[in-house]
Amino acid sequence: MAAQMSEEEFDAAVAEALEMIPAKLAAQIDNVAVFVEDRYQPQPGEDPQTTLLGLYEGIPLTERGGEPWSMPDHITLYMEPILDICQTREDVVHQVMITVVHEVAHFFGIDDATLHRLGWG
Numbered sequence: 001m002a003a004q005m006s007e008e009e010f011d012a013a014v015a016e017a018l019e020m021i022p023a024k025l026a027a028q029i030d031n032v033a034v035f036v037e038d039r040y041q042p043q044p045g046e047d048p049q050t051t052l053l054g055l056y057e058g059i060p061l062t063e064r065g066g067e068p069w070s071m072p073d074h075i076t077l078y079m080e081p082i083l084d085i086c087q088t089r090e091d092v093v094h095q096v097m098i099t100v101v102h103e104v105a106h107f108f109g110i111d112d113a114t115l116h117r118l119g120w121g
Contacts, residue, residue, distance in 0.1 A: 002083050002085075002086070003083050003087055003088055003092045005083060005092055009089075010079050010082075010083075010092070010096070011036055014036060016096075017093075017096050017097040017099075018100060020097065021101075025108075029104065029107060031070065031072045032072060032073045032074070032075060034076075034077070035075070035076045035077070036076070036077050036078075038079055039051075039078050039080045040055065040081070052078055053077070053095070053099045054075065054099040054100070054102060055076045055103065056073065057075075057076070058072075058073025058074060058107065060107060060108065061107060061108050062108070075104065077096065077099055082095050101120055102120050102121070
């Protein structure tokens, strides 16, 4: 059975996960907006069954040049698929933390293969 959690409780779990980022790393995260949405909507050309727990959209820190300005990068967590794979509140909090770490790692230029190898897939 899927876990149950209100939007407010889920948002609090996301905030807790973001607060767990070490201060030295958090200080480098600039111009990044974090969102929570219900479910990822596959883009044209994508498998319509695509399910994501989170998504980073932006220019990774390792690829940035001297742009004088840029739109904020986005990290989105998808509440419904996370709840679907979890059974308890504790599972949700843990999965949110893993998903936040995974998406923040993309901001720092770490790819999926490396994240999976390190256990953050």
